Amino acid sequence: MTCFGRTDEQKHLDSIPVPHINPDLTGGVDVTQAIRLWENMGLCFEGDQKGGPFELDWSQARKLLVSANPVPKSNADVLSQRVNGRDVTGRWEGGWVVDYGTSMTLAEAAEYQDVLASLDAAYKEEAQAKLAEGKPFAKRAKWWLHKCPRPKLRSKTRSHARVLVTVRVATHRFFAWVPAVVLPDSRLFVFSRSDDYWMGLLSSSVHALWALAKAPPHGLGNDPTYSATTCFDTFALPWAPGSEPNRNPLHAAISTAAKQLHEMRERWLNPPEWIQSIAAAIDAQDKFEDVPAEARPLIRQSAIMAAAAKDPNLKKRTLTNLYNERPTWLRLAHRKLDEAVLAAYAAVDPKGQWSKDWADVWEDAGAGQALGVDHPLYRKRQEVEAKALANLLRLNKLRCQSQLRKVEQGHVTAVKQGVRARENAAA
Numbered sequence: 001m002t003c004f005g006r007t008d009e010q011k012h013l014d015s016i017p018v019p020h021i022n023p024d025l026t027g028g029v030d031v032t033q034a035i036r037l038w039e040n041m042g043l044c045f046e047g048d049q050k051g052g053p054f055e056l057d058w059s060q061a062r063k064l065l066v067s068a069n070p071v072p073k074s075n076a077d078v079l080s081q082r083v084n085g086r087d088v089t090g091r092w093e094g095g096w097v098v099d100y101g102t103s104m105t106l107a108e109a110a111e112y113q114d115v116l117a118s119l120d121a122a123y124k125e126e127a128q129a130k131l132a133e134g135k136p137f138a139k140r141a142k143w144w145l146h147k148c149p150r151p152k153l154r155s156k157t158r159s160h161a162r163v164l165v166t167v168r169v170a171t172h173r174f175f176a177w178v179p180a181v182v183l184p185d186s187r188l189f190v191f192s193r194s195d196d197y198w199m200g201l202l203s204s205s206v207h208a209l210w211a212l213a214k215a216p217p218h219g220l221g222n223d224p225t226y227s228a229t230t231c232f233d234t235f236a237l238p239w240a241p242g243s244e245p246n247r248n249p250l251h252a253a254i255s256t257a258a259k260q261l262h263e264m265r266e267r268w269l270n271p272p273e274w275i276q277s278i279a280a281a282i283d284a285q286d287k288f289e290d291v292p293a294e295a296r297p298l299i300r301q302s303a304i305m306a307a308a309a310k311d312p313n314l315k316k317r318t319l320t321n322l323y324n325e326r327p328t329w330l331r332l333a334h335r336k337l338d339e340a341v342l343a344a345y346a347a348v349d350p351k352g353q354w355s356k357d358w359a360d361v362w363e364d365a366g367a368g369q370a371l372g373v374d375h376p377l378y379r380k381r382q383e384v385e386a387k388a389l390a391n392l393l394r395l396n397k398l399r400c401q402s403q404l405r406k407v408e409q410g411h412v413t414a415v416k417q418g419v420r421a422r423e424n425a426a427a
Helices: 058-065 085-089 106-110 113-131 151-157 196-203 203-212 228-232 250-271 272-285 297-308 320-324 328-348 355-362 379-406 412-426
Strands: 011-013 017-018 045-046 079-083 095-099 162-167 176-179 190-191
Touching: 045 151, 045 228, 058 079, 058 113, 058 297, 079 106, 079 113, 079 297, 085 162, 085 320, 095 113, 106 113, 113 320, 162 196, 196 203, 196 250, 196 328, 203 228, 203 328, 203 379, 272 297, 328 355, 355 379
Parallel strands: none
Antiparallel strands: 011 017, 045 190, 079 095, 162 176, 162 190
């Protein structure tokens, strides 16, 4: 698209007068000027990309878990629970995946006889289906391995009990905890942090606002996208990652609000009194005693969650439906979190004149959802969001200037090593 006009004329964007038009065709704060911050790099990763018929339901995984091998190895070594974007926005159905890791040879993979045989059979079915449709099919050279198994993601999250994930494309920008033993797929971005503070910062309306401003719409529905490089690496947090004041009351307030939000959401999604009755029914049918001990609680959990996903009372309890409805308890939980995050920014950035009262404009609808023009806070929200974006852009530039000063002061080698390590980790 080519645009032209005299510079002294009033500019219009979507028929609305604006002072200027940015390169990304917005008329507000020009967030395209933001630069990736070294301090953020290597903390957010794209999930595993399978590139083949590796997925299993829990019953298929159960059969493979109990099969014997020609060597004394358990198939639990190469079978993992998985989670994708639909599992996060909808309900997790307890899916599994064949996962030979990042570098296993074919000879090593063949020692897990039935797993490899089932994968080979799945490839043959896929080939027949493609050929029937007149489409070409070619098996990758290392067909037993995932196309992009993300070794850096695996190494960075191995020491955590849980990891934070967000969906690449979604109507609502929410973040959720996933056990670190579960393999996230490429429709998710994964953060190698397991503290409540981290969930709180990223779940705030401040971060949602920045992510929305930095992300282009996707597909026919124009749902916003999320990206490590554009949405996270450019985001100026109150404190640089790794240097947070853990004993600071402001830090504690964010952690407390995030923990409460997670616990309330989880109880709404999976009410214990409902899940317990489903679990009792599963246990009455199958004790899972023949499943290897290390996989027994996982396959039982998958069976329970698969049944819960079909339960008439539970199947509509999804994060998407929850955020579409936005009940009072959820609005107030997010408001409490927003106030805590805004207080932290106010303390570290007095120049920005941040205010806890800004949380007013996001209570009825989160930062990613529009207010109607007749809403009493419509004008105030426009003003608040413009101020918040301007502050975040200014903080981004200040952090970049600090990085450049380190170079100028002779810390070039250390800086380069740090950047290289972070960028390699994010690969």
